[in-house]
Amino acid sequence: MSEAVEPLQSAPKSVRERWVDLAVPVAILAIAWSLLQVAFSLYPSIDTMTQRATHVVFAISVGLAGLAAREQGIRKWVDYLLCVVALAPGIFIAFNADFLMQDRIVGLDDVRPQDYAFGLLLLALLFYAAYRLLGVGLAVFAAIFVVYFFAGPYLPGDLAHRYTGIERFIDAQFLSLNGIFGVPVGVSVTTVFYFILFAAIYDVFGGGRMIIDLALALTGRRVGGPAKSAVLASGLLGSVSGSAVANVMSTGIFTIPLMRQSGYNARFAGGVEAAASTGAQLVPPVMGAAAFIMADFLRIPYQTIVFAAIAPAIAYYFALLLMVDLEARRRGVSVDNIAQVPVRQVLLERGHLLLPLGWLAFRIVGGFPVEIAAIEASAGTIVLGMLRGVTRQPIVALFEALAVTAQRAVTVALPCALAGVVVAVISFTGLGTKFTSLMIAISGGSVPILLVLTMLASLVLGAGMPTTSAYIMAAVLLVPSLSALNVEPLVAHFFVFYFAILSMVTPPVALAAYAAAAITGESASETGWRAFALSLPGFIIPFVAIVHPGILLLGTPLDTVTGMVNICAGLFGVAVAVIGWLLRPLGKLERLGFAAIGIFNVLPGLWVTIAGMAVLVLAIAAVWATRGNTEPAREAGAGE
Template sequence: MNNSGTDEMTAQHNRQPVDEGVEQARRLIQEEELGLRHVSGWQRFIVPVVALCWSLFQLSLSSWLLLDSTYVRAIHLAFALFLIFISAPTFKRKIDIPGLRWLSATDRIPLMDLVIALTATLLALYIALDYEGLAARVGMASSRDIVVGSLLVIVLWEATRRVVGPALAMIGMLFTLYAFFGPYMPDFLAFKGVSVNRYIGQIALTTEGIYGVPIYVSAKIVFLYVLFGALLEKAGAGRFFIDLAMSLLGRYKGGPAKAAVLSSGLTGLISGSSIANVVTTGTFTIPLMKKVGYPAKKAAAIEVAVSTNGQLMPPVMGAAAFIIAEYVNLPYLEVCKAAAIPAFASYIALFFLTHIEASKLGMRGLTKAELPVFFAILSKGFHYLVPIFYLLYELIIPRHSPDMAAFRATMVLLVIMLFQHLFHAAPNGHSRRRALYQGMVDIIDGLVAGGRNMVSVAVATAAAGIVVGVVTMGLGGLVTDIIDTLSMGNLYLMLGIVAFASLILGMGLPTTANYIVMASLTAPALVTLADWNGFAVPLIAAHLFCFYFGILADDTPPVGLAAYAASAIARSEPIPTGVQGFLYDIRTAALPFMFIFNTDILLVGINSWPLALYIFVMTCVGTCAFAAATQGWFIAPNRLHETGLLFVVCSIMFRPDFFGHLLHIDNHYLCYMLGVGLLAAIYTLQKPRARQHEQRIRAHAAQEVK
């Protein structure tokens, strides 16, 4: 008994730092998802009820409710603004000044914030309430229109500051100032400027600014996918994905890290947040990675890299896939097709990278006794895969619209959630009535979570719409000239400038907002300037270039909130964790440049399945070669010339057309074989050293046992 008690106390002591880290990580995600106020009494029902109504409204739009798109956008924004002002205090830092304490109140909803919330709701609905009047006054806004529009812009900036941070609001303000003071700027930055009438009319009273394409996509499509993900999480699919990945991969070298890659990829299919992904999967995978020998920093960095890459995965892609489709004017499935090879190649490279780290450290996998049984896990959780498979079926076979597919898959999921407890009730002797009740509670919790999770996306797309609106006032051509001037006409320098700007902006903006801003500013410029340099770049390639670098900002120091969440769980230093995560993700930074120079990776113009699979395999070889070169290890430690050869392999796999032209090979796809042969030669060179390394590890392990 005493030994048992001692073991239990030791286990509790070991768990305590992890539990504290998980709580700290959860606080980060609560701040990101609006869980800032914890109120009691009757006020505690306001946010859940409003979030529930929002989810029901969005489901109604996809089934029986027919509304003009302007009404849909206005109501969508109204819900988001109301939830923000009653949930997020004005300041996170405590204010102790008498009479101003309400500015940081987190235990109640101050009367002033309630008034602001109601006012913001009315301001957002103004375009719907006076729809016919505004249509009749296009270009001739009344004084009331100007006042209401101005207040809406200010309220939106304040709401954005509260939940997204100051960066996006400040960018909107800078673009607004530029719109008014453009005539007074230096020559190469000069802009003709706009009047207050035109600015407010376009930004706040039409569907070309705040109520533009981004918030329309958010209201029509993105909400349904975020809701689908929230319902899956509440149903218990998150833990199922983790257990399934562990049962498949946990026994291999560095197994928990490989399982983290797979589980984060599965979670990323329906998750739009890298921080949420870290907290969901990292809670289980980071401690297991540390258990098999990964240092805390590397365990956290691997989770950051795989969670960040979760936003690359079709069909959701962090909610950006649908906005890309609207901007590029391509069918949604074409966007998924273009994004498929880079996303899967990135994950294959991450698998290889975790194997490299495990090989360096001489790790083992978990024992069979430490792992869940695959078929037992699959039999208990197969029903979680049904709505996902059904969603993919709806998108691929009958090719229904993304919103209809998401709605139908959500209906299937709701039925599963309602009855899943009932199937377990009878064998376990539980009450069927209580099982049905629990299913209803899960559904309501999921609907509430869906509304909460959408707030930051909705307000970010609305605020980004201000930037888009200003750009469409005539800044597009000017931006092209500015980038051309800064890059001195050099395409490579221009791509570097855009990539750097995306990384910097992404440190303060959510991925979707960062993509909207950068794509509006630079995607047309990229296409134009590339054409001037003799490259025919499809618009989809330029948009995905901006999108990828926006995602990389999630683990770019010194901000990188995903790195802070992972380091909290692993008990490692945030900045070194972010640096390590960025080094793991650096192969994702190489791929977007290839979108511009080798559109085969995006399957542009390629409709042959065998050829698409061939390109996919070769791209995977290229990303793995890049990972091996940057990590200094292939199957054994690299020598300098081997690192150089690995970079050559990577270059051939990414640019076979260039090497085909260089070697006068008409069919450039044959150049892939040159890269494969070179990689085989490197493997042969390193094989003897790999055996020696394994023998040293075994000898060391045997000595430790003795």
Template structure:
């Protein structure tokens, strides 16, 4: 039942000739996106029109209407594709007239009305095919509210009561379909996805996996630790927990199962590790770009602020995996672990474009230009060695696959534009914020807790960008009214939008892992929530103490980082109830208490928490070393 709610259309497996034709068309579209972003100054409305119509035309051919859709392209999908092109052509040809018309005053011509309604319906169908029924139902509900909300009593009613009024805002301005979400996707998100595609195609994914194996493959719980590191490295490029699970989990989950790890634990490790990739700089997935655009915060500032929390998240997952591996005596990889020379013999070239992206971001270049540098960098770097060099067809295929990978994100963001436009038009966002404040009695901590729960509920079964956008427009105003700074509050919402991918009852990342692990997705989801427990605490921590996001003075930032490290390790022990030996309940409580104190924004409290946490952790570390020495002596 749950799978049906989030079921999407089926990616068609076309015959060789048809596949090549689709890839070439998609590659031409990618080339146009590069040209439009890097070599021209595009009108946002025109860019949105051409991007949406082109994406839809490819989408209806590449993705079937249902999970059981045939591989051949039926007549009705050809019609939908042609309608997408016709709508785009009409809007493009009449772009000046549309831009100059006075919204809500100039009446529609019959042609404008026809193509406006057509584009609206195409967007709903594109959303359903690419993201499933969940988001589509939400969008339809918001549309119904836009058109019929005037019938509701105060405070939820509004004054909009004309179909053309709603259509005008949602389709003929940059406040709806062509709004911020699709503008972000059409610019730097597209180019960063292209960067990840080319990096993977040249062999970057294998390099990251080998690097992770080199670091942890021969330790206890090695395969699980490899999954944590490699998924984090891959996830920062893909930005999608589900695709990360599929890409890296297809390797790591079978290896873990083969070495005796339970299917539940193997799937959960992959889900927890993959989910965090969307919060890991420098790419962080498309939602982070939307956050920067929506809030007006410079993307470089977002990346810097996100770095420490993301590293703490992975430290928490890694620590819990290690503690469980020690407790259960999980074996390391039984195969050959790559050496340093084997890993870096060809892999060093993949570090060059990543370094280029980091340098460009820190130098103040725009995210679009930075992504362009990354794409060019990975193509040039891969050409340095014969083993990684891309052929002409691989370049074409990389361009085409970028467009095909962006289809679900584009569908979700076009739908999110409909929601944002409707919310701003009816004022529902502020009304929802007022309701949240009434329920919480304007208590800051309770408001944050409600905001977290609402964001997770909004994200069930939805892509991260859609979940964040809904939370930003519905919950964000409530946090703003309480005086929470923009960056911390929106990063708070982004984290819980990301974590919704592993949270029951839907947990789309767990659904993907379940198919690989052959295990109940609910069992995987609940275990992954436990492994990712630090992730549910971090947003509250960095809102409480901005120094965790490096937003305070250097001394406070340094103390917060040290406190964060101690707190993460202490909480990992408290959650797993194990260190060198089983940890009794009272000590677990003490561990958690010192962890909370260690990240306090008050120096004396934080220092006490750090020292207390180090004392408790040090005791177990010494006991573990003594145990190891005794085992060596006995041997």
């Protein structure tokens, strides 16, 4: 996205060369934005409107400056001009914040000419930047809602609404905390940015490399070791970064070649990396930007989300590790030629970098404000990193981290701003209530049918979109219909949250798989289908949460234990079916049988659980008894 340096991925350069790399417009703007965000944390008295407006305009400006840095001719200078102009609405809001926040009454006071000018300018630049940086899908999706706002009086039946007009639109979208500067941007500015900052600083001091080395050291000599190390490293590192695509590009350049070297084919290696990196957004304590927004929507402490996510995350990675293990045994993958660093050496050299991660988790679980916990972890990483020669970095590295932080934050801030536009339209026009009625009518009031419809709609909303945007849209449009049929609010939000995340590995637009394919050099489509197959257990977990809410820690400890037993048994059957191997190759009917047994095991009821476990044990025993029989055709599993 820019020409600023990514510390872990750039070629070795002298300190002077690294300073020169930062002396470009995009890096200067990015560093200024990061320093401003640090100022917000140090001086919380700065008003909310100014913070959110500044956040949005800097996201647009940094994004356009990054585009300009890669362009030539007139387009380069147009984007540079626009990146400067984009700061104007933020300056306008900052100078008028007292009036807008204290004296002006939204919906009653007139909209002034200057309000129109800066409001329309910001909206135009927001859509332009989103189109150029995030793709046409999200920009068009948000534009449809803007059109709906103005077309309301002319629409037939229930779709019609009377809340329209340019004055009301600017009033709601630009002059209040309900539109562009709404809840999604609020979460981005007060919480998400600081976790991105922590991830960037952690990278600078070698935390990412330490996690990869540690994962390889722990699993490298075991069956399927390189793939298991990819799963563990991607899960741990992605939990901090909160981005599936960024995680693939940071860990995949190390893990995919290791998997290929040990005997996995390129498509399976790419699929494993994509599935593991996508699932990382389900792993506490960070879980990506969408999890913070979920806590805000539900008005519950973030640590409640963290605790609720633990069991599902364990289940997801249990299934993924199991499939990796089965595939390794099916292929006879060797680990003899994989070089690795002993665990003791990794811990002696960089083990001190585990302390900031531990402190971050401790503070979040303890109920401390999450943004303060991220800032403390960042400061701890700097102090601990500087204490040891092996991790010590020059001052320029911290400025590189500031630049990288802001550039990564663009891909969160812009979707959040557009999501705010959409949420405001839905709220002011009453579209959410109408959509809820429509969903219930289509499903006929049947919860199972509604769940399937919600899953499909969440995946469609997430196609090509950042997870944050996909979740916000699904939460606003789809969760109310689930709540109307008495689904627990936390369960309903987790349901759409999971599918918003899994859209990253769901064809035809599987962004995480496309990123992995760019590393492997294989077909993006083929890699996408491999990643989808490996992520299938993740598609079962949200449905299990509906029938076993205990896995989200709702209910008694016995409910949690029962739910985990059910889900692990179910995922075992599905994993065997996906890979097509258990002690020996499995035929088509055997694979279908294990899939059916797996799904049966997640159904509710004590007797169903007993019967399902008994059938699963019998099926495993039957395979064991015929393990010397190689007659069944070696069907194409997930790795073929």
